[in-house]
Amino acid sequence: MYYNQKLPKEVEKKLDDYIVRIKKINWFKPAENIKKEDVENQVKLCCEAFKVKANPEFKYLKTPQDWGAAWNATRDAARDAAWNAARNAAWDAAWDAAWNAARDAAWDAAWDAARNAAWNVAQDAAWNAARDAAWDAAWDAARDAVSGALDLLALNLEGYKKKYPKGNFINLIPFWEMGLYPVGIVNKKFIIYVSPRNLDFPKELK
Numbered sequence: 001m002y003y004n005q006k007l008p009k010e011v012e013k014k015l016d017d018y019i020v021r022i023k024k025i026n027w028f029k030p031a032e033n034i035k036k037e038d039v040e041n042q043v044k045l046c047c048e049a050f051k052v053k054a055n056p057e058f059k060y061l062k063t064p065q066d067w068g069a070a071w072n073a074t075r076d077a078a079r080d081a082a083w084n085a086a087r088n089a090a091w092d093a094a095w096d097a098a099w100n101a102a103r104d105a106a107w108d109a110a111w112d113a114a115r116n117a118a119w120n121v122a123q124d125a126a127w128n129a130a131r132d133a134a135w136d137a138a139w140d141a142a143r144d145a146v147s148g149a150l151d152l153l154a155l156n157l158e159g160y161k162k163k164y165p166k167g168n169f170i171n172l173i174p175f176w177e178m179g180l181y182p183v184g185i186v187n188k189k190f191i192i193y194v195s196p197r198n199l200d201f202p203k204e205l206k
Contacts, residue, residue: 071133078184103146107146118137
């Protein structure tokens with residue numbers, strides 16, 4: 001079996017499709033056709049899923065200090081009560097039978113690609129000092145991929161689906177697909193970092 005264990009066919013297909021989706025992401029490379037309306041709508045959807053109120057706030061990833069600030073913001077977001085509760089719920093509710101396999105598959109699908117993409121950004125700008133910060137960003141990406149996979153699994157359970165009908169961390173994946181770096185909710189702001197790699201910050205988002 002792909003996940004080294006027998007899973008219900010519909011669950012395995014969902015995980016297969018999700019892993020394929022993760023592998024297609026161009027991490028930290030903003031898409032040329034990003035629309036502010038699409039980002040704002042996704043922020044709204046995420047806030048509804050996490051049961052919080054927040055407005056989007058965009059920040060640049062231009063210097064090593066920016067990457068460090070993003071990492072610190074991520075840690076702050078992880079301490080947000082609603083954010084933390086949602087993550088714990090997804091991890092606790094994911095099926096025991098598939099938890100490890102889904103976690104490992106999602107991590108493997110995201111980690112190397114996200115790490116290389118983040119480090120390439122650092123190299124392109126000659127930021128040798130940014131290596132650790134870039135890898136921290138890659139770790140965030142892989143962690144979100146894992147959380148999304150566990151969220152996907154948990155949505156097969158009625159109790160979880162009743163509490164999070166739209167899921168929670170699965171809704172972060174569209175931001176990564178846009179090449180954005182969703183940090184989370186800090187001081188009632190939904191923080192999103194943008195890497196200028198190969199593309200200026202889309203004017204429509206400024």
